[in-house]
Amino acid sequence: MHKLDQKKIMTFCSYVPQELITAAGMSSFRYAGVWSQTKNAGSYLASNTCSYTHCAFDYLAEHAEEIAGAVFVNSCHAMEGLYQTVKQYLTIPCFILDVPRKVSQEAENYLYQSFYQLKIFLEQISDTEISSERVLDAIQKFNRDLAQATNHLGTSHSRPRILLSGNLCTPYDIVQTIAQYGGNVVVQDTCDDFRSKPVQIEEEGDLLRALARAYLQKPACPRLIGLDKRLSEFMELIKTQEIDGVIFSVLKFCPYQTYSTLALMEVLRTQEIPYLFCESEYVPESSGQLETRIQAFLECLV
Amino acid sequence: MQESPLLYYMRLAQVLAKASDPYYAKLVQSQYQYLEKAFAHPEQLVYVDYYFPTEILYALDLIPVMTEHCVNVYASFKKADTLLNLANQYFYNSGTCSFHKPILPALEEGVLVRPLAFATTSMCNESAKYFGVLANKFQTGYYCVDMPYERNANALQYMANQFKELASYFGELTGKPLDLDRLREVIRKSNQMREYLVQGHELRKAKPSVISGGQMLRMGGFYTLHGTDDAIEVARSYYELVRDRIARGEFMQSEKYRVVWSHLRPFYTNDFSEYIEKDLGVTIAYEETNDVFWEPLDTTDPFMALAEKTLAWLYHGDVNRRIRNLQQIVQDYQLDGIIHFSHISCRVLSSQLDLLKAAMRKAEIPFLILSGDCVDHRNYSKQQLITRVEAFVEMLS
Numbered sequence: 001m002h003k004l005d006q007k008k009i010m011t012f013c014s015y016v017p018q019e020l021i022t023a024a025g026m027s028s029f030r031y032a033g034v035w036s037q038t039k040n041a042g043s044y045l046a047s048n049t050c051s052y053t054h055c056a057f058d059y060l061a062e063h064a065e066e067i068a069g070a071v072f073v074n075s076c077h078a079m080e081g082l083y084q085t086v087k088q089y090l091t092i093p094c095f096i097l098d099v100p101r102k103v104s105q106e107a108e109n110y111l112y113q114s115f116y117q118l119k120i121f122l123e124q125i126s127d128t129e130i131s132s133e134r135v136l137d138a139i140q141k142f143n144r145d146l147a148q149a150t151n152h153l154g155t156s157h158s159r160p161r162i163l164l165s166g167n168l169c170t171p172y173d174i175v176q177t178i179a180q181y182g183g184n185v186v187v188q189d190t191c192d193d194f195r196s197k198p199v200q201i202e203e204e205g206d207l208l209r210a211l212a213r214a215y216l217q218k219p220a221c222p223r224l225i226g227l228d229k230r231l232s233e234f235m236e237l238i239k240t241q242e243i244d245g246v247i248f249s250v251l252k253f254c255p256y257q258t259y260s261t262l263a264l265m266e267v268l269r270t271q272e273i274p275y276l277f278c279e280s281e282y283v284p285e286s287s288g289q290l291e292t293r294i295q296a297f298l299e300c301l302v
Numbered sequence: 303m304q305e306s307p308l309l310y311y312m313r314l315a316q317v318l319a320k321a322s323d324p325y326y327a328k329l330v331q332s333q334y335q336y337l338e339k340a341f342a343h344p345e346q347l348v349y350v351d352y353y354f355p356t357e358i359l360y361a362l363d364l365i366p367v368m369t370e371h372c373v374n375v376y377a378s379f380k381k382a383d384t385l386l387n388l389a390n391q392y393f394y395n396s397g398t399c400s401f402h403k404p405i406l407p408a409l410e411e412g413v414l415v416r417p418l419a420f421a422t423t424s425m426c427n428e429s430a431k432y433f434g435v436l437a438n439k440f441q442t443g444y445y446c447v448d449m450p451y452e453r454n455a456n457a458l459q460y461m462a463n464q465f466k467e468l469a470s471y472f473g474e475l476t477g478k479p480l481d482l483d484r485l486r487e488v489i490r491k492s493n494q495m496r497e498y499l500v501q502g503h504e505l506r507k508a509k510p511s512v513i514s515g516g517q518m519l520r521m522g523g524f525y526t527l528h529g530t531d532d533a534i535e536v537a538r539s540y541y542e543l544v545r546d547r548i549a550r551g552e553f554m555q556s557e558k559y560r561v562v563w564s565h566l567r568p569f570y571t572n573d574f575s576e577y578i579e580k581d582l583g584v585t586i587a588y589e590e591t592n593d594v595f596w597e598p599l600d601t602t603d604p605f606m607a608l609a610e611k612t613l614a615w616l617y618h619g620d621v622n623r624r625i626r627n628l629q630q631i632v633q634d635y636q637l638d639g640i641i642h643f644s645h646i647s648c649r650v651l652s653s654q655l656d657l658l659k660a661a662m663r664k665a666e667i668p669f670l671i672l673s674g675d676c677v678d679h680r681n682y683s684k685q686q687l688i689t690r691v692e693a694f695v696e697m698l699s
Contacts, residue, residue, distance in 0.1 A: 046652035048397055074451035076427050081653030084621055088657060100460070101424055101448045106467075110450065110460045225430065225446040227438050253397045253649070259431040262392060262406075263438055279396055 013073035014196040015099045017211050022138040023130045024122040049078035050253040051282035069093040069125045095121040101225045103216045111212040139201045158184045160244035160301040165189040167251040170280045177286045181295040195219045222256040245301045246275040308413050325539035332532035340365040347417040351429035355608050357529035361485035362472050370401045371523030377569040377677040399647040400677040402428045419443030443475050461609035486601040488529040493598045498537035505544045510557035512547035515586020516575025519567045558583030564590045564642035570679040587635050621654040625661040639668030645676045670694040
């Protein structure tokens with residue numbers, strides 16, 4: 001099948017506006033891993049970068065013909081390195097979305113310009129003009145979906161109620177592992193769950209600006225400069241969800257998560273909320289060591 | 303109050319540096335004096351990271367101290383392991399950078415004095431996040447300049463506006479608003495320093511070299527002095543040393559090959575670079591870390607000037623800028639190759655390393671990667687590194 005018939009845009013971060021991809025007549029696929037050992041990525045990417053980028057590179061290398069384009073974000077050094085490596089070695093049209101690390105009027109102005117550049121990229125690869133009408137249609141669709149979505153926060157009252165915090169869900173089966181030992185994960189403060197929570201977009205005025213304003217208001221990413229937003233959202237989750245304990249599962253070689261977690265753990269200590277810190281790789285299964293630690297932690301909560 | 307051990311080691315470093323070339327002795331003396339003053343007046347002390355343009359802080363009558371340099375000093379006396387061991391209670395084995403890990407225990411143990419604030423850019427992901435966490439923990443001020451990935455007019459304006467905001471922030475924190483004329487004056491001094499550096503670097507294109515790059519690699523903390531009279535003196539001393547040695551014909555007799563050293567070096571040993579230069583005859587003719595990568599700063603728009611200087615960092619954004627610069631250095635300095643020391647936990651540069659290597663291979667420029675830890679002497683495998691360098695030299699021959 002001719003590549004341009006493929007309308008799939010691969011993304012790696014929830015800051016990429018789905019509305020623009022939809023307005024281009026394309027669909028987006030957020031990479032969540034194939035959960036297998038990396039093959040060739042080690043020859044291209046540094047060994048001290050996270051396993052998510054390694055898995056992503058291998059996936060892109062293997063499925064390049066099925067993807068119309070890839071949109072990266074300047075999330076961190078590893079992702080910037082991945083973007084440059086993919087651009088150098090693979091034939092996939094690539095774009096890096098320059099997302100600010102602040103929530104301010106200046107940042108909104110900057111993100112607006114970034115979204116405009118993304119729009120141009122999407123128009124080029126889709127051969128479709130992304131008109132205001134198409135953008136509005138897409139925004140309205142996503143707003144409708146959001147309004148109809150059920151509250152994804154856990155409503156079960158089974159205890160102990162656990163908040164899982166980290167990058168993407170790593171290891172892949174960690175929620176099941178926690179459940180296996182009697183824990184009830186009611187909230188996933190992760191990049192693919194709580195922090196990907198969509199926000200309502202204004203449907204009037206300059207729509208690109210509305211998108212920029214809304215996306216900056218998403219739940220705080222650990223790369224965000226400053227801690228206030230992150231801490232307040234985190235503690236709000238603890239309070240509203242009546243959390244009994246927190247399990248941090250942090251991807252190795254992720255400095256944003258590692259350092260943010262220091263601050264979160266300090267707050268939990270002052271609130272006398274138990275927590276467990278685990279560091280993990282992007283693997284499909286929890287190790288025996290991790291299972292033992294989770295089991296011991298949950299036993300303390302009972 | 304007990305004196306910080308860091309001051310003791312800096313004082314010792316100052317004594318030892320007197321036996322070195324005058325530019326280096328002056329550098330260490332200045333660093334010690336600023337550190338001493340900063341620790342005596344913590345209400346003026348701002349910890350910064352390696353990449354932060356300090357001109358604006360001097361203009362605000364503040365004293366910037368580079369945290370990586372503080373760790374270097376400990377490393378140079380093989381004392382960094384004490385702080386790294388303490389850091390393990392927080393970081394386990396997470397691959398965080400050994401330049402940054404020690405800072406929290408250093409603050410807790412009184413090695414570093416509690417500051418007025420932390421200031422950084424987002425160029426290094428670790429310091430951008432870590433400084434915010436430290437500021438929250440120790441209840442100090444904090445400002446981080448967000449660096450966009452791109453280098454265009456929008457990006458520059460975004461950064462210039464942040465520098466202006468930073469000035470307001472610190473003005474409010476200290477009760478002393480920024481005097482723009484003072485900032486212009488500081489920037490003029492930075493330009494003067496720059497001019498001496500450029501002239502010195504130009505003279506170093508002479509073959510053979512007249513100055514040891516291994517010694518020049520110890521200039522790690524110099525970026526923090528930009529904008530001061532001391533920086534002008536250091537740069538002038540360096541330029542005059544190079545000029546006078548060329549005039550006297552004092553070239554390095556051991557030189558057989560010439561390389562540019564890319565990135566940093568192990569700070570706990572001098573014998574490694576000495577072995578390379580004296581025993582193997584591989585002169586480090588230039589150092590990427592000492593390169594003047596920015597244009598003279600425009601005093602008519604100081605905030606934009608700082609934005610331009612900061613976004614000019616070649617380690618940031620599109621790696622092709624850095625590749626082109628290194629290739630130009632190889633050509634200009636008539637070099638035989640590049641030696642890159644890859645600090646094992648530095649993702650700023652390791653994320654670009656393979657692309658750098660591939661580009662140099664394509665350009666047929668010999669490129670050697672040495673992996674090691676710049677800070678933790680326990681991770682130093684001297685013989686392994688020497689073996690790799692010797693193999694590289696055989697290839698050059």
